[in-house]
Amino acid sequence: MKHPFQLILSDKSGEHLFTSAKHHIQVFSTATGAIVGSWVDTVDIMEPLKKQQLKKIRALEAQHARDIKEAEAAAAAEPDAKKQKIEVKPIRIPKIPTPGPGAPPVYNFIRVLHLTADEKYLVGTTDSDKAIIMFELDFSQDNCLRLVKRQCLAKRPCAIASSEDSSQMIVGDKFGDVYNIGVTTPAVEDLKTFPQPILGHVSMLSDVVYAKHDGKEYVLTADRDEHVRVSHFPKSYVIKKWLFGHKEFVTNMLIPSWAPERLVTSGGDDFICSWDWTAETNNLLDTFSVRDLVLPFLSDYHIAPERFWTEEEAADRSLLEREITIQKILAVEKYKLLVVLAENTNALFVLNLADDGKITYNQTLTTDSQIITFSVDANARMYVGLDNKDGHLLDVYQFQSASDVEKLASTTMDQIAANSVVEVEKADDIYPLYHAAALRKRSEFS
Amino acid sequence: MSDVVENTKEQQLLELKDAASKRLAYRNEQDTKRKALKHARFEEMREATPESGAEVELPRKRFYRQRAHSNPFSDHKLDYPKTPEDMNWKKLYPGFYDEKTGKMTQNVEIADIGCGFGGLMVDLAPHFPESNILGMEIRVQVTQYVEDRITALRRKHAEDACNFQNIAVLRGNAMKFLPNFFQKAQLKKMFFCFPDPHFKQRKHKARIITNTLLSEYAYVLREGGIVYTITDVFDLHQWMAKHLEEHPLFERLDKAWEEQDECVKIMYNATEEGQKVDRNQGSKFIACFRRIPNPEL
Ligand SMILES: C[S@@+](CC[C@H](N)C(=O)[O-])C[C@H]1O[C@@H](n2cnc3c(N)ncnc32)[C@H](O)[C@@H]1O
Numbered sequence: 001m002k003h004p005f006q007l008i009l010s011d012k013s014g015e016h017l018f019t020s021a022k023h024h025i026q027v028f029s030t031a032t033g034a035i036v037g038s039w040v041d042t043v044d045i046m047e048p049l050k051k052q053q054l055k056k057i058r059a060l061e062a063q064h065a066r067d068i069k070e071a072e073a074a075a076a077a078e079p080d081a082k083k084q085k086i087e088v089k090p091i092r093i094p095k096i097p098t099p100g101p102g103a104p105p106v107y108n109f110i111r112v113l114h115l116t117a118d119e120k121y122l123v124g125t126t127d128s129d130k131a132i133i134m135f136e137l138d139f140s141q142d143n144c145l146r147l148v149k150r151q152c153l154a155k156r157p158c159a160i161a162s163s164e165d166s167s168q169m170i171v172g173d174k175f176g177d178v179y180n181i182g183v184t185t186p187a188v189e190d191l192k193t194f195p196q197p198i199l200g201h202v203s204m205l206s207d208v209v210y211a212k213h214d215g216k217e218y219v220l221t222a223d224r225d226e227h228v229r230v231s232h233f234p235k236s237y238v239i240k241k242w243l244f245g246h247k248e249f250v251t252n253m254l255i256p257s258w259a260p261e262r263l264v265t266s267g268g269d270d271f272i273c274s275w276d277w278t279a280e281t282n283n284l285l286d287t288f289s290v291r292d293l294v295l296p297f298l299s300d301y302h303i304a305p306e307r308f309w310t311e312e313e314a315a316d317r318s319l320l321e322r323e324i325t326i327q328k329i330l331a332v333e334k335y336k337l338l339v340v341l342a343e344n345t346n347a348l349f350v351l352n353l354a355d356d357g358k359i360t361y362n363q364t365l366t367t368d369s370q371i372i373t374f375s376v377d378a379n380a381r382m383y384v385g386l387d388n389k390d391g392h393l394l395d396v397y398q399f400q401s402a403s404d405v406e407k408l409a410s411t412t413m414d415q416i417a418a419n420s421v422v423e424v425e426k427a428d429d430i431y432p433l434y435h436a437a438a439l440r441k442r443s444e445f446s
Numbered sequence: 447m448s449d450v451v452e453n454t455k456e457q458q459l460l461e462l463k464d465a466a467s468k469r470l471a472y473r474n475e476q477d478t479k480r481k482a483l484k485h486a487r488f489e490e491m492r493e494a495t496p497e498s499g500a501e502v503e504l505p506r507k508r509f510y511r512q513r514a515h516s517n518p519f520s521d522h523k524l525d526y527p528k529t530p531e532d533m534n535w536k537k538l539y540p541g542f543y544d545e546k547t548g549k550m551t552q553n554v555e556i557a558d559i560g561c562g563f564g565g566l567m568v569d570l571a572p573h574f575p576e577s578n579i580l581g582m583e584i585r586v587q588v589t590q591y592v593e594d595r596i597t598a599l600r601r602k603h604a605e606d607a608c609n610f611q612n613i614a615v616l617r618g619n620a621m622k623f624l625p626n627f628f629q630k631a632q633l634k635k636m637f638f639c640f641p642d643p644h645f646k647q648r649k650h651k652a653r654i655i656t657n658t659l660l661s662e663y664a665y666v667l668r669e670g671g672i673v674y675t676i677t678d679v680f681d682l683h684q685w686m687a688k689h690l691e692e693h694p695l696f697e698r699l700d701k702a703w704e705e706q707d708e709c710v711k712i713m714y715n716a717t718e719e720g721q722k723v724d725r726n727q728g729s730k731f732i733a734c735f736r737r738i739p740n741p742e743l
């Protein structure tokens with residue numbers, strides 16, 4: 001059984017699809033369905049644990065040696081006790097914690113894929129050694145992916161952007177710090193000597209975007225609280241402002257190429273915000289409720305985990321609300337449209353973004369299976385990754401105009417799925433495919 | 447023998463329970479008082495205590511015990527405004543609310559981050575009548591103590607030149623939600639007095655001064671604004687000084703400056719933590735910094 005694609009990303013021309021499934025990256029030609037590039041993370045997920053273990057053992061050995069010396073010195077200082085045996089506790093080698101039978105499985109997968117603006121580099125993350133991986137793209141080679149840098153971080157990276165000239169990766173981590181990492185500089189081995197973060201939130205970073213306005217560079221950051229911040233770049237210690245409007249975590253930020261002053265943000269709220277991120281005040285231009293659009297597509301999956309139910313909710317389950325999480329918003333540049341995916345649903349909502357920032361409804365597209373992720377190219381072609389067990393992992397749509405979308409019958413998409421080498425034996429072995437909803441903060445004593 | 451131990455244990459437990467319930471009862475009583483008083487306006491309060499309340503009792507600290515440390519990363523159920531414009535300052539500084547314009551007549555310009563039991567604000571109050579001073583504290587019971595303390599001070603000194611209308615406390619996580627409370631360049635002074643040291647290397651990001659948080663403090667501070675730090679932990683002093691020195695938006699103020707500054711003097715002795723250090727004959731380390739203008743961007 002083919003493992004569904006967890007991430008898909010097309011280049012502007014739509015010639016290539018960059019995909020990930022588990023710890024594999026595969027690049028496909030959309031013309032033939034052939035694999036034109038691939039990379040597998042071979043670092044054992046236990047590797048960092050093993051390293052830690054080794055450090056601990058070294059420290060214990062050193063301590064042991066010191067203990068012996070001290071005991072000897074003490075014995076020497078007390079001549080009466082000469083005959084006494086020198087007693088020093090032997091070291092106990094700590095075990096690497098191995099997950100027991102009931103423990104949650106450890107998943108090792110690629111969480112983010114990013115293409116630089118010039119499409120010279122593909123950048124991703126690893127779980128195994130919490131690294132940023134940078135590939136130079138060269139389609140004249142058998143394998144278009146050439147790993148040029150692998151930089152481990154102290155905390156797991158979870159958002160990537162890049163500077164205009166593609167020389168710097170702007171990487172946000174799980175603890176809210178953002179680092180500037182050069183492509184051509186050698187990787188830093190000793191993390192103690194790693195440069196300081198260029199900015200930080202005290203909350204998990206959920207998205208990072210690079211932007212330019214009036215000749216000045218900025219970096220926009222969003223987090224698991226509801227904060228969206230605009231900082232200057234590269235002097236990111238100068239904060240321009242916060243954009244206030246969200247109540248829940250923010251999963252994504254989008255600056256449409258045709259309106260570089262606009263910003264569209266969404267996440268755990270049942271609305272989408274549209275901003276003028278460059279204005280000094282009154283940044284929020286519109287909030288568009290997706291509630292009525294999304295609700296019909298939600299299931300019991302979207303209910304909070306049981307341990308967070310109130311007594312009343314447990315007694316009367318009809319009180320339980322299905323929660324909306326917007327997982328992704330992308331733009332169809334050619335027709336100035338937005339496409340919105342609510343997590344773990346089988347619908348895509350097409351919206352219009354007017355020049356004044358107002359958002360209006362355009363149409364809804366539905367698929368046969370739940371949608372994991374999607375990507376749009378510059379020719380208004382949209383690639384949709386499906387949660388499907390029978391091998392139909394991709395749908396393709398073509399926007400013909402701002403109001404007309406056509407689903408294409410594509411055999412190459414099935415060819416791509418068939419060519420993917422990431423297999424699982426049974427459906428249970430498929431990795432968790434939906435991660436955004438878990439960002440919702442809950443209080444167990446509400 | 448073991449019987450005796452058992453007995454005393456049991457007794458201790460009872461006493462503990464008793465003490466806990468006493469504290470709770472005391473706080474509940476204060477709670478009711480606080481609720482009755484909190485929304486009362488300045489003038490009304492004066493009426494309520496015509497004789498300038500000689501019998502007004504200050505709250506007693508020992509009834510507000512709480513664990514010494516709290517985790518600044520965890521998601522407490524905190525109440526905070528959606529934006530600084532949404533903040534209802536009238537509730538905290540009723541004496542400076544103008545009913546006619548619906549606006550505050552003066553704003554918060556001084557912040558005491560992690561104010562603890564509030565001693566610094568109390569001592570600063572008479573020196574800055576034209577500025578509101580805000581203490582931010584993450585621990586609930588400590589915050590309630592400071593609230594009760596300020597309410598009592600306001601009643602007791604209603605007729606005095608310094609009537610403590612310009613100080614207030616707010617429960618909040620200063621590391622996460624400062625920008626929700628303050629506008630860009632709103633503050634002229636920020637105090638960090640005896641912050642929690644978080645000794646372990648692994649916990650350094652939990653410290654209240656880090657290079658990334660300093661950028662947020664620089665955002666809410668105006669040019670020329672001052673960051674004051676004081677601690678009895680030499681390591682932490684070095685850490686704070688180092689990070690502030692390295693930050694491009696701050697410059698260190700020298701000994702001569704410290705010696706002539708009124709706030710340094712006040713800070714040195716005013717806080718409860720500082721007094722504890724005195725009792726234990728510890729040392730205190732000071733470092734102050736000026737917010738310098740943004741560079742060319
Ligand atoms: C050691 S006490 C010092 C209190 C007071 N400044 C003094 O000198 O007496 C540190 C205080 O900071 C508070 N605190 C720690 N982290 C905080 C945060 N993120 N936001 C607000 N207060 C915090 C703690 O609850 C504690 O009361």
